[in-house]
Amino acid sequence: MADPAVADSPHIVIENLRFRRGRKVVFDDLSMRIPRGQVTTVMGPSGSGKTTLLRLIGGQLRPDAGRIWVDGQEVAKLSTRRLYALRKRMGMLFQSGALLTDLSVFENVAFPLREHTDLPEDVLHALVLLKLEAVGLRAARELDPASLSGGMARRVALARAIALDPDLILYDEPFTGLDPITMGQIVSLIRQTNESLGLTSVLVSHDVAEAMAISDHVVLIANGRVVDAGPPDELEARASDWSAQFLQGRPDGPVPFHYPGASYRDDLLGQGERRDD
Amino acid sequence: MTDAIASLGRTTINALVVFGRAFVFLMRVLASLDIVIRRFGLTLAQVYSVGVRSLLIIIVSGLFVGMVLGYQGYITLVNFGAAEALGGVVALSLVRELGPVVTALLFAGRAGSALTAELGLMKTTEQLSAMEMMAVNPYRRIFAPRFVAGFLSMPLLAAIFSAVGVMGGYLVGVGLLGVDSGAYFSQMQSVTDWNEDVLSGVIKSIVFGFVVTWIAVFQGFNAQPTSEGISRATTQTVVVASLAVLGLDFILTGLMFGAG
Numbered sequence: 001m002a003d004p005a006v007a008d009s010p011h012i013v014i015e016n017l018r019f020r021r022g023r024k025v026v027f028d029d030l031s032m033r034i035p036r037g038q039v040t041t042v043m044g045p046s047g048s049g050k051t052t053l054l055r056l057i058g059g060q061l062r063p064d065a066g067r068i069w070v071d072g073q074e075v076a077k078l079s080t081r082r083l084y085a086l087r088k089r090m091g092m093l094f095q096s097g098a099l100l101t102d103l104s105v106f107e108n109v110a111f112p113l114r115e116h117t118d119l120p121e122d123v124l125h126a127l128v129l130l131k132l133e134a135v136g137l138r139a140a141r142e143l144d145p146a147s148l149s150g151g152m153a154r155r156v157a158l159a160r161a162i163a164l165d166p167d168l169i170l171y172d173e174p175f176t177g178l179d180p181i182t183m184g185q186i187v188s189l190i191r192q193t194n195e196s197l198g199l200t201s202v203l204v205s206h207d208v209a210e211a212m213a214i215s216d217h218v219v220l221i222a223n224g225r226v227v228d229a230g231p232p233d234e235l236e237a238r239a240s241d242w243s244a245q246f247l248q249g250r251p252d253g254p255v256p257f258h259y260p261g262a263s264y265r266d267d268l269l270g271q272g273e274r275r276d277d
Numbered sequence: 278m279t280d281a282i283a284s285l286g287r288t289t290i291n292a293l294v295v296f297g298r299a300f301v302f303l304m305r306v307l308a309s310l311d312i313v314i315r316r317f318g319l320t321l322a323q324v325y326s327v328g329v330r331s332l333l334i335i336i337v338s339g340l341f342v343g344m345v346l347g348y349q350g351y352i353t354l355v356n357f358g359a360a361e362a363l364g365g366v367v368a369l370s371l372v373r374e375l376g377p378v379v380t381a382l383l384f385a386g387r388a389g390s391a392l393t394a395e396l397g398l399m400k401t402t403e404q405l406s407a408m409e410m411m412a413v414n415p416y417r418r419i420f421a422p423r424f425v426a427g428f429l430s431m432p433l434l435a436a437i438f439s440a441v442g443v444m445g446g447y448l449v450g451v452g453l454l455g456v457d458s459g460a461y462f463s464q465m466q467s468v469t470d471w472n473e474d475v476l477s478g479v480i481k482s483i484v485f486g487f488v489v490t491w492i493a494v495f496q497g498f499n500a501q502p503t504s505e506g507i508s509r510a511t512t513q514t515v516v517v518a519s520l521a522v523l524g525l526d527f528i529l530t531g532l533m534f535g536a537g
Contacts, residue, residue, distance in 0.1 A: 058410050060406065060410070080414075085412070087410055087411065088412045090410070091410075092410040094403045094406070094407055096402060098406065099404075099407075100407075101398075101402070101404070111411070111413075112411045112412075115413045116412065116413075164411075
């Protein structure tokens with residue numbers, strides 16, 4: 001990080017990414033840069049492949065074409081050993097939390113430390129408590145993941161994601177399905193974590209208000225491409241028709257309310273698509 | 278007609294694809310086996326959940342199978358005035374056939390289905406994915422210890438099944454039907470050959486343990502990440518593993534006793 005060239009370079013660079021799942025084209029020539037040390041949110045409608053994008057960045061999926069660099073390393077070309085080395089510096093928060101159900105809250109947070117370090121038990125204990133304190137769940141350390149609420153599970157997962165002090169965290173839909181209080185806690189935790197640990201945060205979300213509030217940089221994607229990108233205020237000011245519809249949540253616009261097909265009139269008059277057999 | 282041929286072709290290709298995936302999966306698990314030595318605790322915990330927790334069903338079944346063998350054997354043998362041979366009949370049936378086969382069937386139902394459901398659920402709740410993202414290889418951390426635990430537990434369970442079965446036969450034959458106690462054990466000792474009978478049973482149980490665990494762990498890994506997918510995978514484990522055990526038993530018996 002001391003090297004200014006590294007400090008200024010984008011943390012993640014995606015160029016001409018193509019990815020298809022079966023016959024469905026998820027990404028078609030998608031390019032973006034994710035700046036280092038900031039909170040970047042990738043927003044798009046449901047089914048626009050936001051989670052898939054995180055899996056591509058984390059190397060769990062391979063692109064059909066195009067390239068993804070994380071910290072200057074091309075993810076798809078890394079050997080398993082180097083990919084795992086890269087992932088140790090990368091935390092990921094799954095929508096469900098994805099806590100290991102056979103371990104307690106404490107052991108879940110301790111898991112990456114136990115797997116990757118040889119710390120003495122007392123140091124490990126102190127570290128885990130530190131991480132749990134940061135998410136406000138130090139007192140819940142003996143609980144079973146099954147007894148946690150959705151928001152608590154996500155906070156434990158955040159504590160686990162920062163256990164190895166990564167320099168990049170990927171958040172998959174961190175705001176989905178939370179009550180307003182928990183939502184506020186998660187929003188401030190993401191911002192605080194980003195600032196206090198000086199890391200790069202990448203969120204994928206379709207919760208416009210929360211995402212716009214905490215992001216330094218927003219990327220809008222639809223139909224497999226980047227529609228618009230920039231700081232939230234600029235984006236709102238110059239929004240195209242599509243972005244305006246998305247950001248303001250209008251039910252109809254460039255993205256139609258109706259699933260495409262024959263017109264209603266034709267259907268009623270029996271002139272639309274009809275099976276004659 | 279063409280539809281039938283097309284669907285036959287599709288089914289065959291799908292089956293081959295699954296078999297190919299299962300084989301690749303097995304190779305990856307075998308390539309991760311060093312973890313078993315490096316962190317034996319992981320495997321030991323699985324031996325407990327796969328093996329020790331199957332003990333009750335194995336012991337109870339072994340006892341009843343042995344008792345039934347004692348009855349049936351006595352009823353037939355007494356007609357020929359050979360009731361003293363009961364010990365040999367019970368021991369041979371158990372060590373050669375019933376021990377490995379029935380244990381493997383019970384093991385598939387008890388431990389195999391539990392393994393599949395556990396792994397399928399871990400996949401559905403993204404736990405395996407999360408582990409990969411934490412740079413922890415699930416083949417080493419999750420699959421290999423479970424595989425080795427199943428593979429180690431099966432022959433031990435089969436041995437326990439046979440031993441308890443012999444005691445069950447003794448209870449009925451000697452305790453209830455009045456066969457001489459000394460004759461029961463001396464017959465057993467004289468007709469049971471270490472290489473031909475005991476070892477062949479051990480080989481069978483090792484093969485069954487390998488196959489049942491492979492099927493169970495693979496089905497969990499390969500399950501569709503939905504509740505329906507897990508239920509289907511669990512059923513598949515029990516059905517496929519049971520059929521594989523019975524089919525392999527025929528082949529192994531043919532190989533080991535056919536030529537003699």
